Amino acid sequence: MTGTFLYFAYGSNLLRQRLTLQNPSAVFQGVGHLKNFRLDFKSPSDPKGSRWRGGAATIEPHPEGTVWGVIWMLDIKDKSSLDRQEGIYDAINVDIISPDNKIYSNCRTYVMQKDYITDRYDNRPSPNYKDVLVRGAQQNNIPQTYIEFLQTLEDNGYSGNIPVYNQVLDSLKQS
Template structure:
């Protein structure tokens, strides 16, 4: 799970695909490569049935599924950002649990930290969350057919403010 001394590798598959989103709380994040997690599928949902969150809809998680695949980005982060990444993922609140996974990359297999939602309840993402995921997939050159699958995900009808507003100011 570690790269150079003092660093760890993180496999992102949701909003943290987008560099500007990840670096809001984890400025040490550096793109390493893209990769594929075999035998998992991407799902959108909530960690409790009727919880409101800052994204106003479902967020990404992975679920074990033989034959499935999830594409994402391997980031290298300083160990000092392990706590901020855990906090961003709500580990302290029981929303997600850290998971160690083996990701297939052009550089071989990489052991990475990732996160899986606890107590998953399916829920469509907000259009803003879906947009951040798709922008990140595009930004990092994930396979076109995978990007099409992301674009085909049904979103809810939320149209108010979201974290996307914060990210867009960083991207300008």
């Protein structure tokens, strides 16, 4: 199989260094927004045992919502890696609108599977996860009002070690 696909990232993969840890072919295409959806956070398991030690980003339909993110082009060979990384999510195709009204059709993105959504746990993201979202939004010049929205999200206050966050920080130092 050869070719490429477009991917709309709205969570930790906003940050290039996070995405390219496991998907090295990613090439920035632009920023854009998804209409009629809103950003939410869900904790599919006890946050103490989750990858990011808190709620993970997902999107859900909302008639007045807008979710900003980054459009990446990836080589088809990275699709299975991306699917594994997004293991508790279902892939869907969405149309993304750039700031200059260009339409990116059929972008792959991910929505948390309903089987994993529960209210048993604290759904707030860890400060580290939130930091990666904010850094990614800033890195890619997502509109300032959306960056401010991300900065004001309440986090869960987790202060322990998060290995994936450490990998991201190491990658940022090298770039």
